[in-house]
Amino acid sequence: MTNAWTDIKNTDLVVIMGGNAAEAHPCGFKWVTEAKANRGAKLIVVDPRYTRSAAVSDYYAPIRQGSDIAFLLGVINYCIQNDKVQWDYVKAFTNAAYVVKDGFAYQDGLFTGYDEVKRDYNRSSWDYVIGEDGYAVVDETLQNPRCVWNLLKQHVSVYTPEMVNRICGTPKDKFLKICEMIAECSSPTRTMTSMYALGWTQHSKGAQNIRAMAMVQLILGNIGVRGGGMNALRGHSNIQGLTDLGLMSNLIPGYLTIPTEKEADFPTYMSTRGFKPLRPNQMSYWQNYRKFFVSFQKAMWGAAATPANDYAYQWLPKLDVPSYDVLRAFELMHQGKMNVYFCQGFNPLQAFPNKAKLAESLARLKLLVIMDPLETETARFWENHGIYNAADPAAIQTEVIQLPTTCFAEDEGSLVNSGRWLQWHWPAGSPPGEARTDSFILANIHLRLKELYRKEGGAFPDPILNLTWNYANPEEPTADELAKEMNGYVVSDVLDPNDPTKKVLEAGKQLATFGALRDDGSTAAGCWIFTGCYTEAGNMMARRDNSDPGDTGTYLKWSFAWPANRRILYNRASCDLDGKPWDPSRKLIEWDGTKWSGYDVPDIAPTAKPRDVGPFIMNPEGVSRLFTRGMMRDGPFPAHYEPFESPVVNVIAPKIKGNPVARVFKDDLAQFAETASPEFPYAATSYRLTEHFHYWTKNNHVNSVLQPEFFVEISEELAKEKGIANGGWSRVWSKRGSVLAKTVVTKRIRPLVCDGKTVHIVGIPIHWGFIGAARKGFGANVLTPYVGDANIETPEFKAFLVNIEASAGPASA
Amino acid sequence: MFPAIPNPPVTPPAPKFGEADLVRRSASEVTPPATRLTEVAKLIDVSKCIGCKACQAACIEWNNLHEEIGYNTGFYTNPPDLTENSFTLMRFTEWVNPETDNLEWLIRKDGCMHCADPGCLKACPSPGAIVQYSNGIVDFVHENCIGCGYCIKGCPFNIPRISKVDHTAYKCTLCSDRVAVGQGPACQKACPTQAIVFGTKDEMKDWADFRIKDLKSRGYDNAGLYDPQGVGGTHVMYVLQHADKPSLYAGLPDNPRISPLVETWKGVTKYVGLAAMGFAVAAGFVHHLIAGPNRVSPEDEAEAEKLAGGKPT
Amino acid sequence: MNMELSRRAFLRTAGAGLAGTTLGAMGFGEVEQAMAAAIRPFKLANTTETRNTCTYCSVACGIIIYSKGDLRKGERADITHIEGDSDHPTNRGTLCPKGAALLDIVHAKTRLTRPMLRKAGAASFEPISWDEAFDKIARAMKDDRDANFVATNKDGVTVNRWTTTGFLAASATTNETAWCTYKVVRSTGMLVFDNQARV
């Protein structure tokens, strides 16, 4: 989230699209109801299903899953055509005026530079024209036909209301009504918030779905302001933190990146991470990259990371592929190229697509290690559960070690919420049986591995032997010790250059802010964006002062928010060019002539003069990007692509199947249904229900009471056509598998008409499996296709094809 | 937002109401309390309800209930009906508004309404099994409950259920144990959107007005408060988008009142019946006094002997 | 008795609608010491309160866990009840159906209580000690790493990567655990490393 849950109360219009906040985030959704009740805010829901969010909406429109980009570009087209643009914001705070290289173009669904064999673009033309002064060329009059604004105007012109109707199936009048409601927020005194979640990410073009809405928000001037923003509603309690801490194949904590094998040495690595400002006087914050990186290396390897060894640069692994994400991991497993796999509080057999492939992959491991508080399907993938998990244990040679861990109620530490608040919690109960904390388990694995290397030697033991491990009890580092390490500390005294008798930083002290980090090895910080969370003043994450001066919803004294306790990102953009709030009734920060101050921590140097420095300091341009240069693999503008399994051909570019640059493994391609397949005629989508949390709460008796049994949802029309009774059994199958489910026949799903073709929708909740308190059932992932988003490999769970028929129930039911 | 009630105490004060605050006690008389408590109420704003069932979960957890894991029956309503272990239940209705042609998903939290004139209490034959406090809470006292199920027949809302385990009647207590220490009911505490709020009945009516104004501004011309006077008003009230048609909401009674059958049974039948039985006994006495015993005379015996003896076989 | 309950800061600033509910005005006039037969004893009496955060989604609702026994005093603590924390700015004491039922996940019948091993081809798990488990894991890692570690690629560039062992990190562990995990995993050169961010 750019903003916070509590900020949503400040909005005038909530658009829930690509998510279902009432269902998945009820307590956060409270703030929508507050905005409605107290500000007269309106709620729009756009979804293939009439959801629980829709139940309390002011306006609902249906949309075919996987067509959101067409809808959103249609909204942009509407705003441009009807001059519903917050012009001051767009001109000053976006790259609308930046001139793009001549080579760049878009035609027939493809941008310049496409290589069909590699399924990738040469993105060199997707960039600004750089002037002789070394800065990007800008035409503030927006007259240059090659400026971003004019390219955008042209790019979205095809997405007329009629085209949106053809692609999305959304009735034209409903689409226009929504455009009208959204366009009102182009006024500086009206804001709209976008609340989305996996309904947008779980597509082969998920990242572009989000970009499209971010562009809408920029055009309306809604980023950085109270009640605005792009609000990703994260799914898990600490998935934000896990991502912040870089627990991904290609990340280093704080969104630094793991080197690729093209970056043979540290200087090469740093050469592409200089982030020189693209405009005069602009602050480009990533210019501090080296400080963050060196401090990270010092946190990892302490004294062993020296200037002489480039702070142990070579101790980091180097990537040969863009990422070793979970889909690639299981593909490698399937190919027999992996031997040992750890699952920490994670149940991939339920969570990733194509269960059959996942089970085959796990069976090819030598050792599977499970760390979990609960039984999982993954831990028992080898166990026979009849139709729900037909396995032959004798044929599966994988050894499985299942380790019992503590749960939230029994451990201590911090979690990062969707609004980037790091909130500390305390242990309340004794763990059951022999359950131990994850840090105990990891510490022991590390210590034993280190001991083996110390005794036996082996492949490159240095990074293991030298890993900083100076905890009071090496077998179980405490949460406080680890938090202090993440925050960062001074390694060696730093003296004031003007007065060498004064210490600026004193060795051993906790750092107060990432501004103090240094690239000479004198500071260490595990995760620079968290710096400030545990300072000499104590544990900032444990703060519990819920006062809120000005009733803004920022709660600056409650816990700690990264970065630097900032609650609304890009908050400089809440003010006009002169530093005055766009909407005085919703002041967040303000330039008082000498400095920035207000209810939030300014997202800019406090003394940076309004007209000198652009607000988006994480971009070298200082402005936000309507045109995203080469940052995304599938285009600098979003473009409509159908899902890999689609009931209709791509109207805009009929030859293109799916996202042209999404990674598809060879074996999986054969397992996709063809476009408009008569064999699999129905558009399916999978989703959560409010009564359950993923695959956890089926272990919970109470939640299992509230939603006991696996079901699918279909329209009354389809039920009639297929002779399926409400509450009766049906069989649903895709090219990858087949499930039996109870059927809920509902008015909340209606067939859509897309380009003259009736498209029926089959809804498939995800929460059941063969373990737990709830009735045994199938995971939706028996059906889903094994393909991810082109940029970040999020599986395409939201749009695929199935067939359905009335069926008898399972024999054992 | 409606101000949250502070967290519950772990060193609670003595309960703030009790036996002395009873205004009604089933099958028995109570001395009216000298001072009445302010009436409390739970307000359920259907227009804010997202049907998440947090209230159901919170209710089960607070009251240590153990509901069975059922089946999917084609609806989101789970379990399919109130039970002795589910004091509250979200009932889902899909309704296409004929005026707008828009689908509306009407989700109502069902449960005890805590009527001012409780039919359950009226029907209850067991002294003290059902009590009503002057703050409006109608509570079941399980030690006194005999499990006859009369409360079920008395209730205009079809709420109480008899446990198969201990054979006593169960329903929402309005969390009397929580209210007694200054808390709101568990469902209200949990409700994510504050579709459920709790306070004095007057506060709740004011809050309802505030909500109804908002709904009217959004085109719900018939939005209104459900506080049915047929049962003297209730201490659980609804804000409905379509207050003119309560029965849209999974059969919420349009004009609930204690059934005339129950009124007759617990009213005239009781008195007339007792009178009739008393009369019958009295009539016997009177008759006996006046007519004296009807004895067989020696002549009768003689006649019989004559008859029997005269016909030897 | 004065039942006017102390209000937290955010309640004082709550501007909307009513001036604030007054539980004190609910008419609990004079204290009646007599315990009503109908009213159960308040079940949180004499429990220990602990502030925590809901383990599910990232609204991150504040919760209060009530236990018999106090870990801070070195006692065994059994969790008896969990409810929302009214002081928390986001959830204000509310919880969703998962949060409201947290007690039953803490005490789920399917909680794991001891390390288990499933041997190759076996049809069931068998208990194993922590020590055995750790030794087995460390051995398997070392053997695999030594056999498959890639120090340099075909162009001779130092790459120091290990891709035959992978780690899928949790989504509900603390940052501190995550950092600990990052250190242990990354120090081995492991690249097949991911979390639950996408699902």
Add this chain to the structure above:
Amino acid sequence: MSRDRTRPIIMPNAVPAAVPADVEPGDAVHPGKPVTVDRYSGAARINHWITAVSLVLLALSGMALFTPKLFFLTGLFGGGQWTRAIHPWIGVVLFFSFMGLFFRFWRANLPAREDGVWVARISDVLGGHEERLPEVGKYNAGQKAVFWSMSALILLLITSGIVMWDQYFYSFTTIEQKRVAILAHSIAAVVAICVWIVHVYAAIWVRGTLSAMTRGHVTGGWAWRHHRKWLRELVQKPGRRTPAE
């Protein structure tokens, strides 16, 4: 006290066609001084007393639940829960027991020509002026009224009772049906109790009656006075069947 078996017995012979409907198996006249007349067999008496005890228990338990003023009666049954649980089962016993009585007695309770006159002269009945009444068979019209009303009421009570018996039959009826049932049950019970009072009072008022249900026989004089037609039939006409004993 057992009957004097030394006396000769006048017993109806087995001539089926001639046996009047109100002569029941076991009915027999024993000449002597005084004459005794067997009115109820042992089985009939056991059946009656089971019914009677059930009815009293039902009345007591039912009344306890009917009005708070009599709730204390639940103490007789071990408290409210026991009362609630046991009442329907006693009802089942009563029902089957009464069914026994019904099949035993229904023929004798069929209307007869003299019943109309008997009813028309009800004031003579109440005044004890039996000489002004027609001779009646085994049962007079009043007894028949008790019999038939009890039959109807018990049928109504068991039917409505089952509808109210939530423990086993909750799901079979609607609440509205249950409400009708409970009202019907209570009204029927009141009427049944009133009928029962009449029945008991009549047995007390008409001296010599109780022995019919205790010892099984009445005196000839009693039969002569109250059921002369029946007595004549017993003396004059042969019975249909041999008695059970």
